Amino acid sequence: MGYLSAGEAEIHLTSFEGDTIIAERFPPGSLLNAPRYIDGKGSPADVIAVKPCTVLFLPYRMLRSDSILDAETLRLAAHTTAVLYRLTEKVYRAAMLLPLKERIIHRLFLLKDENNSVDITAEKLASYLGVSKYKIHRSLNELEKESRIVNTYGSVTLVE
Incomplete structure (x- = not known):
């Protein structure tokens, strides 16, 4: 899992036809790849730096080695996943329903x-x-x- 401590990045999604859509920007303070911590599955999204970024990578093995740290990380990952889900709803609604x-x-x-x-x-x-x-x-x-x-x-x- 990564923590974006400085800079700015974007979430890029690529369609089956090869078209790239920029879903959103990640500001400093964002967690990267949090859903994977929950279910172990990868993401179809790419994170691309827009400005120079500083990212702190936290190995899963280290996070899972301590039960208190693991529980807090799961809580934070779940919250981040819920935020991403709400963002997905907004992006879909804006992309499909508005002129x-x-x-x-x-x-x-x-x-x-x-x-x-x-x-x-x-x-x-x-x-x-x-x-x-x-x-x-x-x-x-x-x-x-x-x-x-x-x-x-x-x-x-x-x-x-």
């Missing part, structure tokens, strides 16, 4: 900084949403015409 423009706004809201800006390309945003960059470009243009965003090369700002 594309609303999915874009939702994703930008999750990624925005304190100035309501997101440094992101249309191609990267397309990877988050599992659609073509052409659809993203078209939708960003429509959102800008609706005065919901300001779109510049490599950056989008949400308008309040």
Whole structure:
């Protein structure tokens, strides 16, 4: 199991067709591969560093050697797994049930900084949403015409 102590990483999922979707970002303080501690099974997701990361890897053998440590690790892994499940529900709902423009706004809201800006390309945003960059470009243009965003090369700002 890994603990992301510094930096930022993303969860990448690859479809059977080879398309990559970026499911979410991991901030510092995130546990990596916690569900495996519970059931021993691997994950179809890849964790990719977006910024330089510092990860503390904790060997399962060490964690399981002490019954108190093992119980606390299982509790923490279960909590992390529940958080990931809730995240999966949100990602699925946003990916499948909302119109594309609303999915874009939702994703930008999750990624925005304190100035309501997101440094992101249309191609990267397309990877988050599992659609073509052409659809993203078209939708960003429509959102800008609706005065919901300001779109510049490599950056989008949400308008309040």
